[in-house]
Amino acid sequence: MKKNFLISIWFTLATALLFGIIYPLVVTGLAQVLFPKQANGELIRKDGNLVGSHLIGQPFTASGYFYSRPSAAGTAGYDPTASGGSNLGPTNKALIDRVNASVQQLQATNPNVTVPVDLVTTSGSGLDPDISPASADFQVPRVARERGMSEHDLRAVVANHTKGRQFGILGEPRVNVLDLNLDLDTMHPRR
Structure with a gap:
């Protein structure tokens, strides 16, 4: 039970980091490099x-x-x-x-x-x-x-x-x- 709880906490933190910080930064960076005019409005x-x-x-x-x-x-x-x-x-x-x-x-x-x-x-x-x-x-x-x-x-x-x-x-x-x-x-x- 404790092992499953820790796995779920680590999975939640890892996905939050991946999809809440890393992914948006990568997409924003790519947009700035590939489409700077459009990315800036x-x-x-x-x-x-x-x-x-x-x-x-x-x-x-x-x-x-x-x-x-x-x-x-x-x-x-x-x-x-x-x-x-x-x-x-x-x-x-x-x-x-x-x-x-x-x-x-x-x-x-x-x-x-x-x-x-x-x-x-x-x-x-x-x-x-x-x-x-x-x-x-x-x-x-x-x-x-x-x-x-x-x-x-x-x-x-x-x-x-x-x-x-x-x-x-x-x-x-x-x-x-x-x-x-x-x-x-x-x-x-x-x-």
Whole structure:
């Protein structure tokens, strides 16, 4: 009995050491060596100040900026400590009302054009930094007008920020909203 008790104590300590300390340190070390940018959050700095991350979305509400997807992460959205979807089903009245209100608001700025679904629906994480090229294209007239740019020139900037499928097969083409807006601030400041 005493022997079994000691074996269980030693096994508990050994597994705690192995999986609680050694394994996390090895994985963290490998991540830092193999993927240092991603392991550190792909942070974006402008003039020495931290402005965001390539991996986490943030809200843009000013008219001269491309809007991100809506977020259900936290009460105000875009809270990285409360990542998750809204858990509202497709027949939920609150979801239907929110989506309809968003569609009406967006169509007011770009009438007679179908609003892309990712501009009015949240993602599973609530923190997606990207929108579809269709969502970016939908916003081009509004942003071009606010920045005093031609739509053609702005579409070229969007095309430069459009990334294809990962490894050519995974996911969908996407545009990182923060990268695009920062580039626009540098190249074509708002009026």
